[in-house]
Amino acid sequence: MEFFRFKRDIPFMTYARSTTVVSLITFILAVFFLATKGLNFGVEFTGGTVIEVHYQQAEEPAQVQGALEKAGILDSAVQNFGTSSDLIIRLPLKEGVSSAQLSETVLGALRAAQPDVELRRVEFIGPQVGKELVSDGSIALALVCAGIMIYLAFRFEWRFAVAAIIANMHDVVIILGFFSFFQWEFSLTVLAAVLSVLGYSVNESVVVFDRIRENFRKYKKQSVAEIINNAITATMSRTIITHGCTEMVVLSMLLFGGETLHYFALALTIGIVFGIYSSVLVSSPLVMWMGATRAHFIRADAAAQSANVKS
């Protein structure tokens, strides 16, 4: 069985301008939403309290909110979580109120209103922790970018490193754009997903670059565009199949993983889809426009060869 068998190379590079424009527009839209709407940061980042409760039967959020207001908690936000009998209560940080008292008060108030309530999860995050997470998250993002760029520059050439990182940052920004547009909750797990997308979708660029380098060695007469076209076409099948397989697992997480893994899987899905697009149709044209030529490869190649005695 074989899905992809191309007789001729697909001339991706001739469409390069239009595909890049498409991704530029998506990118600008994502930045626009991020700037205007911002991210709906989870409690880990903002600080505050989240309490998840389970009832024996369906329970109206408004009712729960009412019960809390009676107990003097006025600023709660109550939502259904997954099913109609699971509820999530969010409370903002308050000066001078310790988490210890708060969660007890809430549970007390809920028990008074409806004794069959079951506490599933409490999360309280102080303000200092949230700030640290934001800075740690940014550092991690920067580190991953720097690490990948250094590796690619060493393994290929700086043009490839720059092209790959632009393509992947573009993926990351688009994922964030989605989370901003739909105001999905951006939690620590989503951050983990975003960072693994960064590592994962660079793979795609690496596979294509590897093939471009090989082609430069093999086909001495072809133009750069032809070489890139051939490399993309040749790796096309692998790209789709691999990502399809990864996506199967991610879908399985989306279906079976429950609420906690929901946004994690969603972020990965967006990352996978745009990862294919960007590495094929963004990073490769970028390499071409930055002026990668055979000479760069032969030199980089020679350097790589002298460094690697085995090959």
Next chain:
Amino acid sequence: MNRYPRWKYFVIVIALVLGLLYSLPNFFGEVPAVQISPANSVVQIDQALLRQVEDDLKQQHIPYLGIISDASGIKVKLTDTDTQLKTKDELQRALGDNYTVALNLLSASPDWLSGIGALPMYLGLDLRGGVHFLMQVDMRAALNKQLDRQTNDVRNALRDAKIPLGGVSREGQNLVVKFKDAETRTQGGEELRKSLRDMTGVQLDETRIALTLTPEALKKFQDSAIQQNVLTLRNRVNELGVAEPIIQQQGLDRVVVQLPGVQDTAKAKDILGRTASLEIRMVDEEHADLQSLQNAARGLVPPGDEFYPSGRDGQPLLIKKAIILTGENISNASAGFDGRTNEPAVHINLDTRGARIFAQVTRDSVGKRMAILLIEKGKGEVVTAPVIRQQIDGGQVQITGRMSVKDANDVALLLRAGALAAPMEIIEERTIGPSLGAENIAKGVHSVLWGFVAIAIFMSIYYRIMGLFSTLALAANVLLLVALLSLMQATLTLPGIAAIALTVGMAIDANVLINERIREEIRAGQSPHAAIHAGYEHALGTILDTNVTNFIAGVALFAYGTGPVRGFAVVLCLGIITSMFSAILVSRALVNLSYGRKRKIDHLSI
């Protein structure tokens, strides 16, 4: 061409057998158990205790599946939860307050597996349920308290040197010392430099000097403050009867407390937040005879005394109620050695007020014993009861005599830990109910399982026999990953399970690369043997590259992630390592084993 030397097969088989062995305990499930651990440093887990527990169980006719004794305590495996509760109550009654008896779940895997160190994966709180607290130590408040104590030292040093003093006050993190004039200021500065070694002074103006702790003294103070808080918390958690609590310092000024299985957060918070105190009192030497002690044990306690049935070395003591000093007056305690005899010793530093009182008391009571008590919840415990050998001036107290180095350390820590050195505040709390934990496990396992099944079906259809080999290699990958996680006892969280799923999804990339390459080579007219060979060779470089970039992301996540995300990163990184092994070596071994012997392959099923 496509043959492996025998040793390569051997290595692969060994790896897989070990993988199977170490991932095995995860499939046995868990049995209820009770765990006995020491509640304080007075008692120890030893063979005698093990025998005692066994005898108790036999006397009460409690059936049990097995007894294990290890560093953390004695664990008794039981048949059901009813027996578990009964056994807990029974053992707690039999063993007394010196031991904590807690409910626990233990792996039901056979003992020989546990014997070779094969344990099930260590589940994080989001999978097993429990409470997690992150506590911030208020170093500023602790430092202020310390500086307040030192104002007395300043006053006394100057009084002893007969230098007139205008006043001492704490301003921020400084002590500002005021003098009458420039001359006394110079003298005073000189004197303070000599007598207060851990402070440095800056001249503010004609008559004032500002004192601060030296950086070394500050660091030492902070270190001991947090160590003290950790120890105090540990002592308190022991009371809760938690099977495997984690109490750890995190960063410079934070403490993580994890209590698996605890649901009563209100009680946990109450106990963690309580304050204990330390008291120094005299032993009633007039009633130290056997007769008085026996009477006291029957309830005839002489007036003004309190009876302690077991002191530090197990001897009963009658101790006077009058308090000489409290923990407030102990500025530091450390373990060390006696300067002359080289015996292990505990050194205690008292503040000036404490030193003055101590000098007076010891002068009057040479030859008598004094007791140091830890009072918590209105209940006292004798930490140590040494004999006073001579009058002690200057607030430097040394306790020696029949102590091991470990004893000395324990006493010093207990003295320091009597009360929390610095106030603490809960800055992060996570409580996961047990049902949610179990659900999370089920969700995670289903995600991995169905993701795997989908990939297996697709690969076997799309690449046929080669796809089947890839699937087998992928299964080997999961096996090795689970075995590695079990062996390392790395904490598995729900994001960690997600990382297993993701590893499955990403590891197949290597095999797809290889299979696609083989197809391409066959299309280019290569013979099947040459195609297989070339496919693996060419794909290798690419596989390495892609895994390195993934690894970089994983390491960064590990370095800067906290809690569940760190669990994700660990699995991701380990998964990359195992997938390299299985995707390249295991799948190649399968191919070589089935095709390598044939001289010519007519048709490669791909």
